Amino acid sequence: MVSPARGLLGVRPTLRGTALLAGVVTLGVTGRLGGIPELFGVAVALFSLLLIALASLGLRRLESGRAALQVRRTIAPNPVVRGEDSTVSLRVSPLVESAAALERLWRLQLSEQAPPELLEDGARSRVTTGETTITVDYHLKPTRRGRWPLGPLRVSSLDAFGLARSTTTLGEPLLVTVWPRTSDLESRARLLGDIDQTGSGSRLASADDAVLREYVPGDDPRRVHWPTAARLGELMVRADEAAGVRPVTVLFDLALLGEEHGEWALELAASIACSLLGPGYSVRLIPSALGPDGLGGHPAVTGAETGRPAILNSTVDLAAPATPAAATEGMAATVRALRDGLRRNEAYLAVLGPCPAEAWEELAALGTEASAALAITIAAGSPAGSPAEAALRAGGWQVCQAVVGADHSLVWGQVREIIAGMRAAS
Numbered sequence: 022m023v024s025p026a027r028g029l030l031g032v033r034p035t036l037r038g039t040a041l042l043a044g045v046v047t048l049g050v051t052g053r054l055g056g057i058p059e060l061f062g063v064a065v066a067l068f069s070l071l072l073i074a075l076a077s078l079g080l081r082r083l084e085s086g087r088a089a090l091q092v093r094r095t096i097a098p099n100p101v102v103r104g105e106d107s108t109v110s111l112r113v114s115p116l117v118e119s120a121a122a123l124e125r126l127w128r129l130q131l132s133e134q135a136p137p138e139l140l141e142d143g144a145r146s147r148v149t150t151g152e153t154t155i156t157v158d159y160h161l162k163p164t165r166r167g168r169w170p171l172g173p174l175r176v177s178s179l180d181a182f183g184l185a186r187s188t189t190t191l192g193e194p195l196l197v198t199v200w201p202r203t204s205d206l207e208s209r210a211r212l213l214g215d216i217d218q219t220g221s222g223s224r225l226a227s228a229d230d231a232v233l234r235e236y237v238p239g240d241d242p243r244r245v246h247w248p249t250a251a252r253l254g255e256l257m258v259r260a261d262e263a264a265g266v267r268p269v270t271v272l273f274d275l276a277l278l279g280e281e282h283g284e285w286a287l288e289l290a291a292s293i294a295c296s297l298l299g300p301g302y303s304v305r306l307i308p309s310a311l312g313p314d315g316l317g318g319h320p321a322v323t324g325a326e327t328g329r330p331a332i333l334n335s336t337v338d339l340a341a342p343a344t345p346a347a348a349t350e351g352m353a354a355t356v357r358a359l360r361d362g363l364r365r366n367e368a369y370l371a372v373l374g375p376c377p378a379e380a381w382e383e384l385a386a387l388g389t390e391a392s393a394a395l396a397i398t399i400a401a402g403s404p405a406g407s408p409a410e411a412a413l414r415a416g417g418w419q420v421c422q423a424v425v426g427a428d429h430s431l432v433w434g435q436v437r438e439i440i441a442g443m444r445a446a447s
Contacts, residue, residue, distance in 0.1 A: 032079040035091035035300050038184035040070055074180040078187035088121035092174050092192030100198035107161045114154040131157060132175040138165040139197060163199040166284065168337060170194040192288045200333040201288045204429035268303040268321060268364045273372040276348035277399060279341035282425045288400050290372040291336055292429050300326040306332050308339050310351030316362050349377045356383040368393035377430060385416025395419045395439060397432065
């Protein structure tokens with residue numbers, strides 16, 4: 022709610038009010054110097070009228086009283102994806118319908134407040150006036166990942182005589198979540214393979230333990246759930262970690278966000294993580310600086326319907342470390358946590374920048390313990406065969422160097438070739 026003092030600061034005389042004020046000064050001076058008290062009295066009365074107009078607007082509360090107004094704002098789709106359109110519908114209406122509220126509503130001039138990060142080319146709005154509602158529709162096209170405030174609504178109104186104008190806000194701002202834009206990467210077949218389970222020494226998964234998903238090429242036919250397939254008319258398979266779904270961790274180097282191509286690199290990591298959900302992997306996207314919840318703050322997810330929003334939500338607030346030392350320590354601490362919590366048959370896909378030597382050792386050790394480890398190195402203008410790459414290879418990592426700014430599908434093609442070679446060699 023706007024305070025009285027702030028409300029008064031938002032009131033200004035209109036052109037008509039300014040002209041009246043000039044006339045008041047002229048009449049007052051003339052009446053005083055000319056000894057005409059009647060003329061001076063008229064000046065005082067007109068000046069009082071102007072003060073009343075200013076005070077009535079400044080002390081008025083748009084969201085309270087008999088003529089209170091309310092704002093409702095909806096966004097679809099929400100969250101918003103960077104670079105894609107989203108429609109905002111803003112409705113202003115009386116809290117309780119009354120003649121005073123409707124009169125106040127029709128006197129308003131509306132202006133939405135939106136940060137430039139949500140508008141690529143500005144906003145063109147369409148205003149629709151109903152019997153009791155004013156609706157403003159416009160489009161957002163975010164240019165940056167993050168959380169950005171939309172609103173509050175900026176309103177301007179005149180007093181009954183047109184002498185004063187008040188500019189204030191109405192309603193509360195809405196925080197808009199902007200996801201990174203991801204690419205659809207080919208992932209129908211299980212490139213990383215499955216975990217073979219036998220009856221010796223381990224409990225075989227039952228249908229009660231599993232969730233079902235659509236069959237994709239590469240699935241074990243023994244995992245087809247025939248009762249569901251007969252009911253739906255399409256092949257469905259059991260998909261859970263106990264039934265042989267390999268857990269995959271996508272590790273993202275936060276130091277990349279300090280580079281010009283940082284957002285491209287993050288979108289590459291998010292695209293890979295989301296694409297791996299399709300074949301039924303248990304996936305988690307881990308940044309190289311864990312919060313107070315540690316690895317628990319980035320749980321593994323399965324299934325595109327629920328897993329993709331969880332992965333993308335985890336990227337919204339990511340930011341580059343404050344210093345190179347913080348980036349190095351963050352990477353080393355994160356890798357140590359991953360080693361301590363290593364899951365059975367876990368595979369790693371890491372999107373890395375030019376890591377300092379302190380981080381190479383931890384990463385190399387992780388590569389020797391994981392069932393599969395593949396690093397995508399991103400360094401503009403950096404030749405292949407760097408000391409960091411050599412250290413990773415010595416630790417059992419497969420390494421490919423991505424061309425900065427290349428289409429994500431091209432980078433994923435390199436990854437697929439390396440994984441295919443790994444499977445052939447095994």
